[in-house]
Amino acid sequence: MDAMFRFIDRLQAQKGQLLLAFFSWLLCGSAWGQVSAFVQADHNSSSGLATANHWLAKGLTPHSPVEWVHYRVDAGVGYEHAPWKISLAQTRQGYLLGNSSAMFLAAQNEAKHTLDLSTPGTFPLQAEVWTLKATTLAASFKHSLSSDLSVELKPYVMNIHDYEHSKGQFTLVNQGGNSQVTGTLARTGMRDYGFLIHDQPDAGWGAGLNLRSDWQTHWGSTQLKVENLFNRLNFQTIHQSTRQYNVTATGGQLNIGALPSVTGQYGYTSLQEHLPMTWLLSFQPVAIRGLTTAITGQDAQARWALGYEGRNTYGRLWLRTVAAHNWSIGVDWDIHPHWRAGIGATTDQNLKTPTVSSFYLAGYW
Numbered sequence: 001m002d003a004m005f006r007f008i009d010r011l012q013a014q015k016g017q018l019l020l021a022f023f024s025w026l027l028c029g030s031a032w033g034q035v036s037a038f039v040q041a042d043h044n045s046s047s048g049l050a051t052a053n054h055w056l057a058k059g060l061t062p063h064s065p066v067e068w069v070h071y072r073v074d075a076g077v078g079y080e081h082a083p084w085k086i087s088l089a090q091t092r093q094g095y096l097l098g099n100s101s102a103m104f105l106a107a108q109n110e111a112k113h114t115l116d117l118s119t120p121g122t123f124p125l126q127a128e129v130w131t132l133k134a135t136t137l138a139a140s141f142k143h144s145l146s147s148d149l150s151v152e153l154k155p156y157v158m159n160i161h162d163y164e165h166s167k168g169q170f171t172l173v174n175q176g177g178n179s180q181v182t183g184t185l186a187r188t189g190m191r192d193y194g195f196l197i198h199d200q201p202d203a204g205w206g207a208g209l210n211l212r213s214d215w216q217t218h219w220g221s222t223q224l225k226v227e228n229l230f231n232r233l234n235f236q237t238i239h240q241s242t243r244q245y246n247v248t249a250t251g252g253q254l255n256i257g258a259l260p261s262v263t264g265q266y267g268y269t270s271l272q273e274h275l276p277m278t279w280l281l282s283f284q285p286v287a288i289r290g291l292t293t294a295i296t297g298q299d300a301q302a303r304w305a306l307g308y309e310g311r312n313t314y315g316r317l318w319l320r321t322v323a324a325h326n327w328s329i330g331v332d333w334d335i336h337p338h339w340r341a342g343i344g345a346t347t348d349q350n351l352k353t354p355t356v357s358s359f360y361l362a363g364y365w
Helices: 002-013 015-029 100-112
Strands: 034-045 066-081 084-099 121-144 149-175 178-189 203-216 220-250 263-273 278-285 291-298 301-311 315-322 326-336 339-348 355-364
Touching (some): 066 291, 066 301, 100 149, 121 203, 178 263, 278 301, 326 355
Antiparallel strands (some): 066 084, 084 121, 149 203, 178 220, 203 220, 291 301, 301 315, 315 326, 339 355
16 A cells, blocks of 8 residues: 555656646547536535534534534546546535534534523533545546446545644533633644744645445345545645643633633644545335435444435436435436536425535536
8 A cells, every 4th residue: 555655656746747648638538438527516414504503403412412514526527438437626525523512612603703601511522624625536447246236446646735624622511600611622734723933835645445336136226335435645744733722701601712722732744644434325125216215424423314316308306314304305407418417405304594505517528
């Protein structure tokens, strides 16, 4: 594996020539394969959407469940000549993993700038956020292991333009009108954290592997989709900070933006990190056409999911839910012999605040 990363280092040094060669090969290859251009976005969550209005209804609980959110936006070009697919795209990705109490306080902070700390008790607050912007070159290969089982592997490499990883672990204690917040916030990324006198250039690249499999039986179709099954982000120079907090407030309210840290460390480091793994294991029974039952999640967190779709010659209409905590509806259709489009919207379990959660537009030649 180390040999592979050394090879990628050499590729990074020649990325300009490689991109030119890729586009030249893409244009020439259209004579015997299919060339595409696309823009697409998707959002998935264990509970509602990553909006303040949804999380404001949750409240503080001592044993709040862990929730996850991830989104991805891609715009690029691709080439397909079976069994190979190759794509080059600008990518934005985001991942969030945290308990619902932390989400509630973050939503209050966004909506009101002060936190209502009137609920008595002790509340663990944990949250972790990753954001990434990169140019991604990917190649996928689909292989049939038998007449019933196929596997598609998709390795990729990334030239990273922006990255941030934040991890907070806090404890909030509310008692008798007094509140105390203690904990640690650690941040790494291609941005300044703290007071850095001499800025330094950041450089980063990444690599990973996605997986899809499809197993057909007389009962139905079982599919597995895993994003970031393996991945690594490598940074030669990256900003880093760690802050310790121990803050006491009175009056039942606290301005989180004005929280002073007790101690802080700021600097640069070389670093290897990884993005969370997202996955979906689904089953489509033959007996009920259009129905999909599934388990989906992020890393070790999992929820059940359910979906249904109807198709005709022009496109499809689909419905889905994750643990009945959100509801999504979408449609995709052929808008032209060479163009296809789709859009989806998601609302929370109370059918409030519907929001566009997915879309795509693709052309094929």
